[in-house]
Amino acid sequence: MAITINLSGKNALVTGASRGIGKEIALTLGAAGANVMITYSSSGSAADAVVQEIKAMGVDATAIQANAADFEMAQRVVDECVDKWGSIDILVNNAGI
Numbered sequence: 001m002a003i004t005i006n007l008s009g010k011n012a013l014v015t016g017a018s019r020g021i022g023k024e025i026a027l028t029l030g031a032a033g034a035n036v037m038i039t040y041s042s043s044g045s046a047a048d049a050v051v052q053e054i055k056a057m058g059v060d061a062t063a064i065q066a067n068a069a070d071f072e073m074a075q076r077v078v079d080e081c082v083d084k085w086g087s088i089d090i091l092v093n094n095a096g097i
Contacts, residue, residue, distance in 0.1 A: 008033035011085040013077065015039045015068045016095030018047040025092050030054035030061060034090060037081045039066045041095070060085075068095035 007029060017026040017038035027050070030036045036054050040047035040063060047063035054061035064080060066073040081088050 005032045007090070010034040010089040011081065011087055012036045012090035012092065013039075013081050013088050014092040014094055015066075015077075016041070017092075018043045018050060018063070022092070022094040023050050025094060026050055026061075027053060029090065029092075030057045030059050033059060035060040035085055037062045037064065037077070037084070039064050039068065039077055039095065041065070041067060068093065 012029045012034045014022055014026045014029065014036060016022040018040035022038070026036050026038050036059065038047060038050055044065060051061040051063045062084065064077050066077050068074055078088065
């Protein structure tokens with residue numbers, strides 16, 4: 001039995017989402033209709049590919065390079081997400097720190 005969730009109009013932030021579990025979480029949120037901001041530590045090209053996959057689903061997506069262990073960087077990511085969409089409705093702290 002498949003469960004369908006409608007996250008249209010919701011905004012998600014997923015840390016460590018350029019590959020692996022974080023990537024799959026970000027793609028799943030995008031497929032459910034959420035705008036998704038992802039963070040990555042080193043692989044900008046992989047993060048850009050995830051963003052393009054999410055945008056192809058008809059929602060907005062952005063990637064930001066940041067170290068989740070650095071408070072100032074984390075605050076910058078939160079600020080950018082709120083500036084862009086007005087809120088963060090879903091937070092997935094997936095970064096492997």
